Amino acid sequence: MNRFLSNATNRIDSKGRVSVPAAFRSVLAERDIQELYCFQDFVFPAISVGGLDLLDRFERQIAADDPFSPAANQMSLLIHGGGVFMKLDAEGRLMVTDFIRDFTGIARSNLRRSGGSFSIMATGGLSGLAGAGTRGAQAGGQALGIERGNGMAANSGGGSSDAGGGPARHIPVLLSEVIEALAPAPGKVILDGTFGAGGYTSAILAAGANVTALDRDPTAIVAGQALVSAHAGHLNLIQSQFSELADHAPAGGLDGIVLDIGVSSMQIDEAERGFSFSKNGPLDMRMSASGVSAADVVNRAKLADLIRIFVFLGEEKQAPRIAHAIEKRRAEAPFVTTRDLAGLIEVVTPRKAKDKIHPATRVFQALRIFVNDELGELAQALFAAERALKPGGRLVVVTFHSLEDRIVKKFFADRSGRAAGSRHMPIVNERPATFEPVGKSMISASDAEAEANPRARSAKLRAGVRTLAPAEAADLSIFDLPNLASLGKLGG
Numbered sequence: 001m002n003r004f005l006s007n008a009t010n011r012i013d014s015k016g017r018v019s020v021p022a023a024f025r026s027v028l029a030e031r032d033i034q035e036l037y038c039f040q041d042f043v044f045p046a047i048s049v050g051g052l053d054l055l056d057r058f059e060r061q062i063a064a065d066d067p068f069s070p071a072a073n074q075m076s077l078l079i080h081g082g083g084v085f086m087k088l089d090a091e092g093r094l095m096v097t098d099f100i101r102d103f104t105g106i107a108r109s110n111l112r113r114s115g116g117s118f119s120i121m122a123t124g125g126l127s128g129l130a131g132a133g134t135r136g137a138q139a140g141g142q143a144l145g146i147e148r149g150n151g152m153a154a155n156s157g158g159g160s161s162d163a164g165g166g167p168a169r170h171i172p173v174l175l176s177e178v179i180e181a182l183a184p185a186p187g188k189v190i191l192d193g194t195f196g197a198g199g200y201t202s203a204i205l206a207a208g209a210n211v212t213a214l215d216r217d218p219t220a221i222v223a224g225q226a227l228v229s230a231h232a233g234h235l236n237l238i239q240s241q242f243s244e245l246a247d248h249a250p251a252g253g254l255d256g257i258v259l260d261i262g263v264s265s266m267q268i269d270e271a272e273r274g275f276s277f278s279k280n281g282p283l284d285m286r287m288s289a290s291g292v293s294a295a296d297v298v299n300r301a302k303l304a305d306l307i308r309i310f311v312f313l314g315e316e317k318q319a320p321r322i323a324h325a326i327e328k329r330r331a332e333a334p335f336v337t338t339r340d341l342a343g344l345i346e347v348v349t350p351r352k353a354k355d356k357i358h359p360a361t362r363v364f365q366a367l368r369i370f371v372n373d374e375l376g377e378l379a380q381a382l383f384a385a386e387r388a389l390k391p392g393g394r395l396v397v398v399t400f401h402s403l404e405d406r407i408v409k410k411f412f413a414d415r416s417g418r419a420a421g422s423r424h425m426p427i428v429n430e431r432p433a434t435f436e437p438v439g440k441s442m443i444s445a446s447d448a449e450a451e452a453n454p455r456a457r458s459a460k461l462r463a464g465v466r467t468l469a470p471a472e473a474a475d476l477s478i479f480d481l482p483n484l485a486s487l488g489k490l491g492g
Helices: 022-030 052-064 070-081 098-104 134-139 175-182 199-206 218-223 225-230 242-248 265-269 294-300 303-314 319-332 338-348 361-371 374-388 402-414 447-452 454-458
Strands: 007-010 017-019 036-040 046-050 083-086 093-095 109-112 118-121 144-147 189-192 210-215 235-239 254-260 389-399 435-437 460-466
Touching (some): 175 199, 175 460, 199 254, 242 374, 254 374, 294 303, 303 319, 338 361, 374 402
Parallel strands (some): 118 144, 189 254, 210 235
Antiparallel strands (some): 017 093, 036 083
16 A cells, blocks of 8 residues: 555544554655655645655655746745654653644644545644645655644635634635536536635545646745646746636537635735735735735725725724724825734724624725725626536635625526516516526535635535526626725735
């Protein structure tokens, strides 16, 4: 046997050690791996472990690139700055060091894997992740991962009440449900319109499909180069907005498209991106790192426009009070940091004992959605998907708050071909359906996943399969989007 198969559940003992199953140790012995090289995983909140040949492989990759390029610097930071050497003890146990605990947050461990690698993860966490194949792809079947499951997910920045962020990287929500609805397979071409940390992409690749992945965030593109190298010829990673996904579809059309809407936990975790009120940094919130920032909006938008933004995009009941306070404060000094704004909101609308979320949550959500035109991007992406999918191709969308879900729901309802009308209006002619439903009309996270990953609590999945009917015109009126101030007039 030279593959890691099956699973086992082991506890960390009183001295901080976890036993590696004998079957797994035999694979290490067969491959003559004596000293272990441990590094922070590229995709998941995990410590991946392999032999010294794995480190050599990474260093050859770095040497082949321009040493001054962002990709080479990022790769070096991950494998050198986030790496240590370790050994199994005489009884086949691995010490769960502070390095591992700090990055993963695990207390108990579940050893689980299928295929060419295995992972150690906290019991109860990362539902549906086993068998994704990411470690085998990255480490040539010689990697061991230590992953956390409890308390690992940061706030999405959307409708979740867990808005504080955290050290964890983005955990793919509803992963098994997404893969089931998407149905990737060898020979198929799938587009991941929201690459992030590559969670969905990795699982799609593991199923044998080819992936074109998009992300408007340049840091995500840089961080994803290791995954591109590991899947040479099967993964094409492009910096682009997902509203432009049709521009990246092959001539014959796509077999599937997946969209995970909203901000990723990685972006929340980076204080310098300005998404989180719990981390002091510049008031930015731009996913693409260009264009109008949140500071531009707060400091320049008219009072009425601020109120409308907070009401429509944040569903903030105290919008007038907060907007008036902003107008008064910016006359004295402009808002520069996230704490500038969050601190003002805390004073104007102090948190009550019964409140489940921070008083700044909805305002920060509204600003993020507005700055990145997230609702408009989603609407255009749905129209683009209709054009880019071949007959039988599948569209899978995961949303995190009611505004996003409402748009997706309205799109699938409009494209269903059902006749519209009421007792007050005549029934219009039926149109040929361009999408038919896949499974349930809406899927939410299980209690177990929501408990392990707070980001999943508000997640909703909707999916449809493309019919033979020609794509319809892109009519934004079907979404009833709010009429807000022009984003372009607020910059400069």
